[in-house]
Amino acid sequence: MQQQAKRFQLKRERKQKRAAKLKAGLLLATALITLMTGCSSGNNNQSNNSADANSSNTAAADDAGNAATSDNSGKSSSESTTNDSGSSSNSNSSKSDSSSDSASDSKSDSTASPDKPAADDTGSKDAHDDSSNSQYDSSQPGQLTAGEWDDLGEWKKWKKLLQGNEGADNESYWSMFPENRLEVIVTGGGKPVPDADVSIVDEDGETVWEARTNMDGEAYAFAGLFDEQGTRDTYGVVVESGNSEKRYENVPIPRDSALKIELNETAKIPTALDLMLVVDTTGSMEDELNYLKTELKDVVERVGQDNGQQLDIRVSANFYRDKNDLYVVRDFPFTGDIDEVVKQLGQQKAAGGGDFPEAVDQALENAINEHKWSNDARARLLFLVMDAPPHHDRKVTKHMHELIEAAAAEGIRIIPVASSGVDVGTEYLMRFIAAATGGTYLFLTDHSGIGNGHLKPAVGEFEVKALNELLVDVINRYTS
Secondary structure, eight states: HHHHOOOOHHHHHHHHHHHHHHHHHHEEEEEHHHHHHHOOSOOOOHHHHHHHHHHHHHHHHHHHHHHHHHTTTTTTTOOOTTTHHHHHHHHHHOOOOOOOTTGGGOOSEEEEEETTGGGSSSOOOOOSSSSGGGGOTTTTOOOOOOEEEEETTTHHHHHHHHHHHHHHHHHHHHTOOTTTTEEEEETTTTEOOOTTEEEEEOOSSOOOEEEETTTSSEEEEEESSSOOOOOOOOEEEEEEETTTTEEEEEESOOSSEEEEEEEESSOOOOOEEEEEEEOSSGGGGGHHHHHHHHHHHHHHHHHHHHHHTEEEEEEEEEOOOTTTTTOSEOOOOBBOOOOHHHHHTOOOOOOOOOSBBHHHHHHHHHHHHHHOOOOOSEEEEEEESSOOOOOOOOOHHHHHHHHHHHHHHHHHEEEEEEEETOHHHHHHHHHHHHHHOOEEEEEGGGGGGOOOOOOOOOOOOOOOOOHHHHHHHHHHHHHH
8 A cells, every 4th residue: 555655646746747847838839929929020921930930839838748748768667657657647637538529428338339420530630640740650550669578478477576566566456366377288189279178176166267278279277366365275177178078186276387188089270260459549549549540450451361261250349438438338249341340440539538547347348248259269369458457446356357257268368458658557457367368468669659658568578579560470379
């Protein structure tokens, strides 16, 4: 609690500094405009010059505010607990709904009909139409930069991080304790068995955790993930695939090495690939959303072109905001029509929000439980693009736990993509979710120069790539 209080204090101080810088910039702009207006002789050229000065100084004032939001971007994760949380919160507050969203407070929390035109998508000006961003082209893919960190593959480093004060605080804050993990590797006929069911069972026969294997025959199961008090030492493990079943007893969790299970038959390799995009479209995403749409459209098209002959690809695009916004969740069903998904992505705009947390749990509830995922699939991938956490109360936290458990059981691998504004607590939550569902953690970086500052993640050495290239690499890895 003491550390949380310190974070809120730093966040408040950062907000005050930003306001002071913005005020100074605006005063400077006003003074310069007044000076140049007074010097005007009334001819057309001088009038044009005065207008140019007005535009230039307004941009300078904006730049002063933007600089204040990213002055801590070079700090490490542990040093910059409020690096972006403060700026994101301010962004959510200052970037309120457009005129078409301003009446949304009177609307009830509901899921918009997929075929209903978006009221906030008309008449609003793109954030990147401004000439100050002319060095970037939001219609061209390959501009956003990103990195990846797989905690399941770097488990010792992840456990060491969780043993520190920051890790322990976030485990307690989110009520997630992933230390008791079991890795299971399933083969049949000497080859990996994908999409096999793996269950962890206690002494009473109750199922503790369920997961499904990936294309390498690997699955990760957890005992007591949401229980800080710990669990019993040994469990039963049941693996099922097709007509084959194997059962083990007295398996310790955690276990020093992977539990390797050989089934009696070679598995059939599924051809289905379910690819879902769940994107935060609140106002704080405005600085990057146009670029994200372009990158995601490019990824969807490339995956279809590269694998369309070998895989049965279905894609679903979904968008969310928060309660009292124009919509809470705007969802579209899985479809094999790639062009339709590209169109759906292109129609979205950023608006709404107003505070830092968003309706993440409701978005995941819709994504996991209200869509028809394939029964047998080579991979079920859910890319969760976000910059803010869910609301933090006991009911929402419990709901998040239930959704993470359901995703793991269905073999839905959640792959978070952290955008600008993500704070330390949100980073930990995203990494908890990824590890629990067999996913990996992706994060945008400052190397592109696009958007507000991005939190420096608490990870080891990683390669910086174009976001679209990284997403395609990740999809190919999970499907081959």
